[in-house]
Amino acid sequence: MAEHTRVDEFLTSLLEICTPLDSFDMPLLDAHGATLAEDIYAGDRLVMKAGSRIRSTQIGLAASIGLDHLPTRPHPRVVVMSAGPDLVEPGKDLKGTEEFETNSWMLTTAVREVGAVAYRVHSIPDDEAQLQNLIEDQLVRADLIIISGERHDDSFDLISRTLSNMGEITTVDMAIEMSGRHNFGLIGPDKTPVVTLPGDPIASYISFELFVRPMIRTMLGASTIHRPSIKAKLEKAIASTEGVRSYIRGVLSEDGSSVVPLANQEELSTLSDATAFIAVGEKDTQLKAGDKVTVVVLERRYI
Known part of the structure; x- marks a missing residue:
């Protein structure tokens, strides 16, 4: 039977099954976009801190002090899978109860935005054996596997x-409004982390932001794994269900002082x-x- 799990409890469990990937030296151009694994010094002066994203300015700084590797x-290599008999690829015609497969397209690109390598499958x-064979085929190129099913x-x-x-897989029922059941655990000979997300695209993306993004950031060895959050004035009244958290999509003002919930x-x-996201607590x-x-800030231009 599925447990009823709070957001912070689930995130803690997920972070326990993922660790920073082993570091190695990369040529400067290849290191672009990766995460710095060690502090970098120019003599006695610290010039780059471990855990920071390596951008063009860091590449230039490394070159200026004579480094050709970092x-x-x-x-991380992340395999994003969708599975369901009624899921149809975009561009084809729908029949009966079929629906366009949405989640894997959205999640694959979301994974890339975090800084990981993403593979879409x-x-x-037709049955468990077929799905298991497919997942096993992906383990060779996966540091993390994300699976979503159908909307319903x-x-x-x-x-x-x-x-x-x-x-070893655990099933949880999340205390998030309009969400659903999730699985997580370790599979295969290398104990690869796996997470399943709800079939509904909105619920799936919210779970990605809350749970999977911090997992990937942890694997990257990033100094911060969470989106920034701020306090802002609510411009329009909202309602939420007691006992669960809600993440209301909204638009933050240019100065970050107020937020408008979307209709x-x-x-x-x-x-x-x-x-x-406007984060609404269980008692509100x-x-x-x-x-x-x-307010969880999704676009950094606001802070």
Whole structure:
């Protein structure tokens, strides 16, 4: 039976199954975009701190002090899989209860935005054996596997049974409004971390931001693994369900002082329009205009 799990509890469990990847020296141009694994000194002066993202300015600085390699954490390799008999690739015609496969396209590019190497795999498995063979084929190129199913969770049980045959898997029911069940654990001979996300695209992306992004940042050895959060004035009243957390998509003002919740929260377009999540606690069922709220900033130009 699935446990009912808080956001912080689930994140703690996920971070326990992932560690920074082993570091190695990379040529300067190849190191671009990776994470610096060690402090860099010019004589006695610290010029670059471990855990920072290696950008063009760091490459130039390294060259200026005579370095042609940098110690780096490699980009994690993340396999993003979708599985479900009613999922159809974009560009094809829909029939009956079919729906366009959305999550793997969104999650694969989200993985790349964090700084990892992403591989997208779409499958329509007939049974557990077929799905297991597909997952096993991906283990050779995966530091992390993300799997999502159909919007209505029809394929969740198939995915859960398959993963349970491959390793130690825990199923949790998240205390997040409009979310669903998640799996996590270690599979295969190398104990590769795996996470399953809800089939609904909005719930899937929120879970990616809350849970998978920090996992990837941890593997990168980044100095910070979470999105920044600030306090802002709420411009419009919102309601939430008691006992669960809500992440309302909103637009942050240019100066970061106020936030407007977007209308039609059930629409996928709120993800592309949002510049922030308004984090609503389990005990907050009604928030009125003018209240100070916690805002997770999705676009760094606001801070």
